[in-house]
Amino acid sequence: MKLNNTSQYAIRILAYIADHKEKSLLSAVELSTALVIPYKFLTKIMTELVKADFIESIRGREGGFKLQKKASEIKVDDILNIFNDSIKEEECILGIGFCNGMCKCALHDQWMEPKLLMQKMFRESSLEDIAGRGCKI
């Protein structure tokens, strides 16, 4: 029961950028070094974040990345959705395809409360809320 690696990296990257708004641009090398994420893998993730319109990229020398939206407008859940790692409304914790009121899995009722709390947490936490907390990594 955990987030996948790519989601974890993406959240850390975006939180880091949000936490460094004094710099107008951050390069892939800087991010890779600061966050200890393999450079090539980071650039791959960056490309997806750009395509998802969360960050803007400036190409060429002196280029880099910056947020394309206000930090308060990017929720953790939006990031998870890019990598298909969010908690889907109707997805069953035991993986059965038709878990609902009519026919529910053994854990359906017990799962409801933790699920709703997690969804709420992911949906309500923005980059602004989480950036700058703790060790900035």
Next chain:
Amino acid sequence: MKLNNTSQYAIRILAYIADHKEKSLLSAVELSTALVIPYKFLTKIMTELVKADFIESIRGREGGFKLQKKASEIKVDDILNIFNDSIKEEECILGIGFCNGMCKCALHDQWMEPKLLMQKMFRESSLEDIAGRGCKI
């Protein structure tokens, strides 16, 4: 953010056995058919459940599987632990190796409450609590 396939199968298998205690033994074929889990994969999981002392296997013709403990004594969390899919106390949701009071990740505080609720749910739900709920699959 989901349980892995093997954990899901294992929970469904054990809940199903707990829900059919009128039968003294259930065979792998029966379980595979009833739960729609690939036979060969199911037998592999059964072997792990036997080794973990959750179920007992009777070999030979007329053999099969049954619970080795009372249903009330097997918690969902115990099952997750076999497949390394439980929520570890100190594991960081963003995957950083030293996320604690001194140096915590950006999501550390927000994650605390949902994490505790999930742990509680997994730790307190026994097979007895979940068996026979819903559609028995």
Next chain:
DNA sequence: AATTAACTCTACCTTTAGGTAGTAATTTAA
């Protein structure tokens, strides 16, 4: 004793997640 229906073990195959390599394209500065 042979047959049959079961579990067990070892090895392998397939798919997906995670990660790497190399090159092309873009932009700025010297």
Next chain:
DNA sequence: TTAAATTACTACCTAAAGGTAGAGTTAATT
């Protein structure tokens, strides 16, 4: 205008999860 610093793209590699195959072992039935 060239070199350097940057992102973008395509293709590939590796490890882990998920799943399959087949032969071996056990024990009840006939």
